Amino acid sequence: MYSENRAKDVMLFAKAVLSNQLARFAPVTYMRLTHETGRGEEEQTPEQIAAYFTECFRDYHRQLGLDEGQFESFLKAKQVLEYGPGDILGVALLMYAHGAAHVDCFDRFPLHTASEKNLRVYETLLASLQGPARERAHAAFVEPSKPGSGFNPAAIRYQVSADGLSGASKQYDLIISRAVLEHVGNLDGTVRDVSAALKSDGLSIHEVDLRSHGLDRYQAFDFLTWPQPVYRLMFSQKGFPNRWRLNKYRDLFARTGLHIRKLEPTTCLTPEQVARVEPHLSAALRGASTSELSWMGFWVILEPSQRQGA
Ligand SMILES: C[S@@+](CC[C@H](N)C(=O)[O-])C[C@H]1O[C@@H](n2cnc3c(N)ncnc32)[C@H](O)[C@@H]1O
Numbered sequence: 001m002y003s004e005n006r007a008k009d010v011m012l013f014a015k016a017v018l019s020n021q022l023a024r025f026a027p028v029t030y031m032r033l034t035h036e037t038g039r040g041e042e043e044q045t046p047e048q049i050a051a052y053f054t055e056c057f058r059d060y061h062r063q064l065g066l067d068e069g070q071f072e073s074f075l076k077a078k079q080v081l082e083y084g085p086g087d088i089l090g091v092a093l094l095m096y097a098h099g100a101a102h103v104d105c106f107d108r109f110p111l112h113t114a115s116e117k118n119l120r121v122y123e124t125l126l127a128s129l130q131g132p133a134r135e136r137a138h139a140a141f142v143e144p145s146k147p148g149s150g151f152n153p154a155a156i157r158y159q160v161s162a163d164g165l166s167g168a169s170k171q172y173d174l175i176i177s178r179a180v181l182e183h184v185g186n187l188d189g190t191v192r193d194v195s196a197a198l199k200s201d202g203l204s205i206h207e208v209d210l211r212s213h214g215l216d217r218y219q220a221f222d223f224l225t226w227p228q229p230v231y232r233l234m235f236s237q238k239g240f241p242n243r244w245r246l247n248k249y250r251d252l253f254a255r256t257g258l259h260i261r262k263l264e265p266t267t268c269l270t271p272e273q274v275a276r277v278e279p280h281l282s283a284a285l286r287g288a289s290t291s292e293l294s295w296m297g298f299w300v301i302l303e304p305s306q307r308q309g310a
Contacts, residue, residue, distance in 0.1 A: 023239075054090075057090075057098075072099045080103040080172065080175075080176065095176075104172075109164075123147060165190065180206070182210060200304050204303070208300070225277055253300075266297035
């Protein structure tokens with residue numbers, strides 16, 4: 001394991017193990033204490049948060065190489081599944097507004113809340129839309145135009161389930177997630193869930209953030225050098241990164257019958273940065289090439305393999 005200060009690492013270990021037990025036995029208390037929203041710690045205005053969701057929505061159609069109008073045609077009557085929406089169903093609202101027949105959101109943690117601030121985010125999103133998209137968005141709530149009345153389950157449904165899995169079979173045309181797969185405790189189970197839940201002509205788009213989420217101590221990516229059992233004791237229940245690298249994702253996609261239509265990195269570490277941590281990697285994480293190790297995140301578009309072969 002990479003270290004520049006053993007005493008500091010031992011203290012960090014002890015604190016992290018304690019908070020991991022709190023998250024395990026009292027997850028709701030843990031979420032309250034840490035004020036988890038899913039979007040990091042920075043305080044943002046409702047307008048900034050609404051702009052974030054608008055950007056997330058745009059990223060999905062840019063990834064597909066479609067403009068907004070083309071994406072609306074694509075979304076028409078589609079069944080959409082989003083994993084890990086966080087505390088605000090902003091992307092779900094925009095998917096529904098722009099034509100999706102229905103959006104199901106699944107999360108492992110009960111983050112979704114109708115706080116005053118979150119309701120203002122929905123109001124800001126409603127005000128940002130025009131024409132038919134605006135009408136559809138207003139109709140997504142139990143009382144049309146009133147986010148405080150909650151989402152109409154015929155439009156958008158939010159469910160907390162074991163491991164955040166849908167358990168669905170060939171039900172969805174589009175399956176999405178952003179900044180989620182790197183947090184799931186059971187990545188094999190989630191990728192299997194994607195594969196099972198996708199219709200044979202469906203598509204799945206994910207943005208995966210492979211960065212340390214504040215866990216690096218001295219060098220970039222040194223969080224990858226904690227031995228796996230030690231890392232689990234510290235972080236397994238808190239939704240922290242699972243640390244899996246690209247080789248694991250490629251292997252899981254292949255094993256679960258998902259063909260990679262498109263795969264590209266967001267940003268990469270320099271070769272010098274990779275060289276500093278590569279010799280110290282946790283044994284469980286070895287197997288990624290030096291180039292795969294340098295990826296700090298990626299976008300992937302998946303489709304069922306049998307369609308690709310057809
Ligand atoms: C970093 S947040 C991203 C939230 C949102 N997608 C966004 O971009 O703002 C990670 C989300 O993944 C959720 N999550 C963690 N483990 C999960 C799992 N196994 N299945 C589904 N969601 C999970 C968390 O509860 C949280 O909502």
